[in-house]
Amino acid sequence: MTSYDVFADATCGVRSVAEPRARFLDLVGSEWLKLWSLRSTTWSLLLSALVVVGFNLGTAWDHYRYWFQYDAASRADFVANELALWDAFTGNASMVLVLCASATGAVAVTGEYGTGFVRTAFAAVPARGALMAAKLLVIAGVQTVFGVVAAGLSFWSTQAVLAERGVGLPLTHPGALRIVVASALLAPVCALAGAALGTVLRQSAVSVVGSVVLLLLVPSVLSDERRLSAVFAHATPLHAWQRLVAVGTHGESYPWTTGGAWLVYASWALGAVAVSVVAVRRRDL
Template sequence: MSAATVGVQQYRPVERRVTPAGLLRSEWVKFWSVRSVVVTMVASVVATVGLGVLFSLAARSALSSGGAPAEAAVDPFTFSTMGAQFASLVVASLGVIIIAGEFSTGMIRTSFAAAPGRVGVLLAKAAVLAVNVLVLQGLAVFAAFLLGQAVLDTRDLGVSLGDDHVLRALVGTVVTLVGVSLIGLAVGALLRNSAGAIVTVVAALFVVPNLLGLVPDSWGGEEINKFFLTNTVSNLSSVTASPAYLDNGPGLAAFAGWVVVLGGLAVLALRRRDV
């Protein structure tokens, strides 16, 4: 056997397969290495806690000055979780950034070269995003609730975790935030442009629901309103149920359907469109 043959056998490259665990590690590192992502994640926590406390302080001040109508009309839970409504916009933007940002910089080509199937990259991003939003926003939502209720308790208006439907509403709020972040990820993968995807998500979450109220019931406006995006989980994230929205079980199922359908469209786009 010649020396050349021995050399070829000795230094033959070893094929390494990309594993789901490897993709998760990679996406986790990328998630916490991008400054804009870290800043957005921190901003979502600040919005949830800070605005929740500020709205609670404003409610207490209005009651102290006699500016509020009647104590029976005050919903203490809503005041302390108002920040989560604004945070939903932030986490949706976060979902857009972690995928559309890679398309704009060209980094996505490297990711897809390492995982040619492409779907694994999207699933890894979704898992990392969901875990981070679930943990950090879960802590933020409960902190906002406890701090807000401590403020309102000075007027004997606060509620506690043990009160009816409070814990379910807090969990529903966190679930909504996780779902909204995944919707942002799906829209970002579909549009591949951060600005366009963020504008689309903002319109879908804050503009379209208000416009749906103008659709006549004879045109199906009431049903459309019930089944549109986050409207589906309005009762799930509220202490007081409204007959205008879906019950908790059907609402959660409809919301999950939105996430799955948009995620499925994102998968098809990644498979069929060039980078």
């Protein structure tokens, strides 16, 4: 027996060959080629990284430039509260990263629906769930590398600038590595969430807007001052990131642990994968 099942057609006598099922690694390779065949992929990742790093570097440069205009008490407070770590990855940079990553994830899915290529893909690979899982794996992998590069360059550049004033901190400083890792992993988490919305909504513009509402607008209106609002806020990736990058104590009304924040990251990633796979299996084209 070979890997092919050869059989004779009883009616016309034509010998047919049944194609073997595509292996998952083959599907991953196919999705990888599809992603990088688009020129926009490289440019969007490059420009997004530059903007993210630019926001962080700009904040550090501002502190460097006006360092001696602060009074002695303010400079001492900057050092005592380890505010150099706040410059490593700022809130503005996190919002840009969330927007870029979620939009990229959404468009990676909706683009195929818009062109109709998804019909060809599903005709070639009837195992829709496996094909979607391969796509999500590629999206998550690329966005993880993007997040590592953006977060790593941000930390290195900001601390190098602040080191000229003697206040830069090394990666080995307590909490520094957690900030870099949390900022890097925010990208794949949001990209998977965007891909899930793209799978459900199937339209690029609507999916991107939905990503902005779900991942940026909703978290911004949720407050930590009320218990119910805090519960919902703590369940969002953006608030989880804020908890993971926080340094020092801030007297939160409803404090939570870094372990809980990591769990939110994992829940959103796994939930997005589940929603995408189920949606693509259950819904018609």
